Amino acid sequence: MTDSPSLPAVNREWHLLSRPVGWPKPEDFALVEAELPKPREGQVLVRNLYLSVDPYMRGRMSAAKSYVEPFELNKVMQGGAVGEVVASEAEGLSVGDHVLHSSGWREYAAVSAKHAVKVDPQAAPLSAYLGVLGMTGLTAYAGLLRVGAFKEGDAVFVSGAAGAVGSQVGQIAKLKGASRVIGSAGSDEKVRLLTEEYGFDAAFNYKNGPVWEQLKQAAPDGIDLYFDNVGGEHLEAAIGALNLRGRAVICGMISQYNATEPAPGPRNMVKILQNRLRVEGVLVGDHYDLQPQFVEEVGAWVRSGQLKYRETFVEGIDNTLDAFLGVLRGDNTGKMVVKL
DSSP states (O other), X not given: OEEXXXXXXXXXXXXXOSOOSSSOOGGGEEEEEEEOOOOOTTEEEEEEEEEEOOTTHHXXXXXXXXXXXXOOBTSBOOBOEEEEEEEEOSTTOOTTOEEEEXXXXXXXXXXXXXXXXXXXXXTSOGGGGGTTTSHXXXXXXXXXXXXXXXXXXXXXXXXXXXXXXHHHHHHHHHHTTOSEEEEEESSHHHHHHHHHTSOOSEEEEGGGSOHXXXXXXXXXXXXXXXXXXXXXXXXXXXXXXXXXXXXXXXXXXXXXXXXXXXXXXXXXXXXXXXXXXXXXXXXXXGGGGGHHHHHHHHHHHHHHTSSOOOEEXXXXXXXXXXXXXXXXXXXXXXXXXXXX
16 A cells, blocks of 8 residues: 555544424534545545535435435435545555545545546646536536527526626626526625626616516527526516527526425416426536536636636635535535535
8 A cells, every 4th residue: 555644543524313394404514534435445545635525415415305315314425525635445545646536524534446526637737627527517508408408599587697607607608609698696705706807798786676677678589598507486487588498407406405395386387388497407527528528628618817706715625514505505606615
């Protein structure tokens, strides 16, 4: 085994103690000390440098059947992370290499080399591999272009548009020739960011009035494609605004993640029939075949400055839970990242 000197004896990691009802509470979690793992054959020990916290993790805290296994109680949680290899029992990965993997929510992780992707810190900042060039970026790319069947000239509406996925959806749509891109966000500051930095044609603060009313003003000729990160009132407004043969891509419904009662569905579903709309969900795991194409195309846009991105950093393993709760509240602009 090759390793680097001066490794700590203990590893700090976040455990789920109880399944949250409604909004997660600090007492549902614990930061615990565990023995530092040793890599077995075919594994590497990674010192995590950046952790990802994402809205989908709220679903994994529930025991309800879903598209991904729930977190186990009294066990360390998982999430995207980028780190440095500090010990290796695997061919092809050496001490000093940087890798992307899914064993976040902890300081050190023993990771199978098969489930670690080597990344280049010279090509992009390491944190970018959790966002703009990572899972959230691929979600935006596949959701808009493959699931949404975007075509040049489409008018596109994105909810939660200042977040990691939404901001990228809008910019890719502009780069691919959208006729108009509209975004919604939860603050006037984020609205300015959408129009002044990300190049959206129009944006509105959904807290300033009914979504359908503000959307009608921003898109008087309707929309052809809706990318949904919010659900609820936004989805109903978008169904009402979609033109003939419009498409709605359902990526997330953050407005409902902490609801304790079933949320009412859109009241205008008849529009789906009348306008022959297509509504389809997107899960990034179905689209990893696009990864090489995505990294090549989006990586070039990032390097040239054509595609801009923001990150919100929270420092320290102790503050990982605060960062996650901040994502649910919408505190972040762009990708929320925990820096260890």
